[in-house]
Amino acid sequence: MSAMDEAAKTLQVDIWRGGAQGAFQSFTVPHEVSQTVLDVVTYVQRRLDPTLSYRFSCRVGMCGTCAMMVNGRPRWTCRTHVDRIADDGRIAIAPLRNFPVIKDLAVDMTAFFDKWRDAGARFQPRDGAADSFANVDPNSPARRAASDAIECIGCGICHAACDVVSWNPDYLGPAALNRVWTLVNDERDADPAAHLAPVAGDAGCHACHSQQGCAVHCPNSLSPTASIAGLKRQTLAALFRGQL
Amino acid sequence: MSGRLEVWLFAAQRLSAMILAPLVLLHLATMIYAVQDGLSAAEILGRTRGSVFWGGLYALFIAAASVHGAIGLRAVLREWTPLRGAGVVAMAFCVAILALGWRAVAAIT
Structure with a gap:
């Protein structure tokens, strides 16, 4: 040889x-x-x-x-x-x-997952255990928006790809914000609008530059950038409704 | 409170961008048109003196640019420098651009 x-x-x-x-x-x-x-x-x-x-x-x-x-x-x-x-x-x-x-x-993934907590990225059910299953229309705009962002495996690749994270260590990051977007669009959540306030701060969705490093590198082809853009629009709507 | 400020700034940034986009195009088109007959102070002043249209247009241009630039500057300072009080610097920048710009508009109209 x-x-x-x-x-x-x-x-x-x-x-x-x-x-x-x-x-x-x-x-x-x-x-x-x-x-x-x-x-x-x-x-x-x-x-x-x-x-x-x-x-x-x-x-x-x-x-x-x-x-x-x-x-x-x-x-x-x-x-x-x-x-x-x-x-x-x-x-x-x-x-x-x-x-x-x-x-x-x-x-160390601790700070990464602490940001999910700080972003309020936790499902709060509206119904109790005694209630029947929620009927979610698979074709509703909210369900479609949630579906586009739901397949996150929490690998941290988007967080590693994000320059805003590297500049501002407090930035909640694409993964946590993407998760919040799924909850804002989850009609089973007790108060979807309540998920907006924690991500509207100066380390939240408005810190994103839409550079799309997260979307390029996401192994599941999600676009956290699109989810964050959705959060920006929803926080603006919430502000005008007096809910922020 | 911080969250509401960020959302207001987001709205102001988008709104000022929407104003700036057509005004920049109009400004560039006017420049190209204006230099056809040679560029002189008399030619420029002849167009802008006493003109509510050009005075109002550039006053609006400066208002939008000062807001848009200051919000962008704030983001750059916060991300790229350890400076605390980036908001104050950005606000001062906004006021300075407004004052200088409107002074210039007043001078040519």
């Missing part, structure tokens, strides 16, 4: 090691068919360096735990094929941007 064939069968992988202060460490990993970035990280951890820390769970794009920066872009590593993103056989894998690094590729 020639040196070139051998090179084609291996990947040069640079992986971030350490916390906020750290450095990339290089590994050579065998290149496989249909290999994902998560496969690469798992290979390194199991075969080359068991001290490598990273986080994953479902491996099929449902749980939203394995997001990392891959060649400078936030991606869900379990559904990202190496062949699609390797740059001349090289891959750089780093912890998610805009998140505090715990160690290596594992980031």
Whole structure:
């Protein structure tokens, strides 16, 4: 086997090691068919360096735990094929941007989910357990708006892609605001309009520049930008109605 | 309160943009038309002196631009600098543009 064939069968992988202060460490990993970035990280951890820390769970794009920066872009590593993103056989894998690094590729999601709480992104049911099921017309404008935003898996990729988050650490961020938009459009919610006040502040929906980094990188092809634009319109309407 | 301020600023930014868009186009078209016969102070003043239309148009232009620019400046200062009181700076910018701009409008009409 020639040196070139051998090179084609291996990947040069640079992986971030350490916390906020750290450095990339290089590994050579065998290149496989249909290999994902998560496969690469798992290979390194199991075969080359068991001290490598990273986080994953479902491996099929449902749980939203394995997001990392891959060649400078936030991606869900379990559904990202190496062949699609390797740059001349090289891959750089780093912890998610805009998140505090715990160690290596594992980031602290606490502040991220605290923002969901601060944004009031929690469903408050209108009906009690004794009430029958709510009949929601699947074709109503509100239900359609909610459907367009509902498939969020909470992976944090939009948060990592957002420049406003990097400039203003208090900004609630695309994921939390997108979730609030689904609740504003949920007729089963006890008070959909009450969800607007927490997102109307200076760290809320009006801080968004509609740059659409979130929409470009969302692995589920959602557009938090569109949801945030909806919140901007709804907060304005609420202001005129005297509900803000 | 903060939330209502942000929403008012959002509305003011959109409204001023809606005013600015046609006025900028009209301003550019007038400039292109005006330079056809050579650009001179006498030619400009001949058009604007005593004209309620041009005076009112540029007074509105300046009002919209001062509001629009100040809100944008506030966002830039808040995101890119550690400055506290970006709102005060932006408000001062708005007033300065208004004063200077309206003074200029008064001078040519």
